[in-house]
Amino acid sequence: MVTFVRFARPRWRGFTLVELMVVLAIIALLLTIAAPRYFHLIDSGRVKVQRQNVAAIRDAIDKYFADQGRYPDSLDDLVAKRYLREVPVDPVSGKTDWSTTAPEAGTPGNVYDVRPSGQDPTEGGTP
Numbered sequence: 001m002v003t004f005v006r007f008a009r010p011r012w013r014g015f016t017l018v019e020l021m022v023v024l025a026i027i028a029l030l031l032t033i034a035a036p037r038y039f040h041l042i043d044s045g046r047v048k049v050q051r052q053n054v055a056a057i058r059d060a061i062d063k064y065f066a067d068q069g070r071y072p073d074s075l076d077d078l079v080a081k082r083y084l085r086e087v088p089v090d091p092v093s094g095k096t097d098w099s100t101t102a103p104e105a106g107t108p109g110n111v112y113d114v115r116p117s118g119q120d121p122t123e124g125g126t127p
Contacts, residue, residue, distance in 0.1 A: 046091040050116055053088035057098065057114045060084045071109025075100070090116050 057075065060083040064072050068081075075098060078084045087096045095117065103112035 049091045053090065054098075054114060054116065056088065057084070061111060061114065065109075069108075071103050071107065071111050073110045075111060075114070077111075093117060 057078070060078045061072065064078060064081065064083050072078055072081075075084075075087045079086055087098070089096050090098065093116070097117045098114045099117050100111045101113040101115070102110050
């Protein structure tokens with residue numbers, strides 16, 4: 001008795017163009033919801049780091065004044081005397097140029113307070 005072996009043709013299974021388009025539409029919809037929230041979190045994180053950097057510089061200025069009896073002439077003096085390792089970078093602008101405020105007349109030194117560059121000194125928040 002002869003047995004015939006039947007060779008089945010391999011059946012290629014895949015996704016149809018419609019199925020791929022539906023999946024891509026769902027991914028695009030999810031991205032339109034998630035992307036704005038992600039970028040908002042990035043921006044708010046930069047503002048929080050900026051506030052922390054301002055607080056660290058102000059703390060170093062206060063310690064410098066307590067130790068030296070005068071305010072520093074520049075932010076580089078804080079680095080030279082090791083009150084700061086380096087002048088922090090403003091994460092919003094990406095630069096190390098901070099706006100400084102001089103102390104009252106008769107007080108030695110040039111740096112009494114610091115704020116982000118380009119910020120109005122009468123405003124309390126960030127630009």
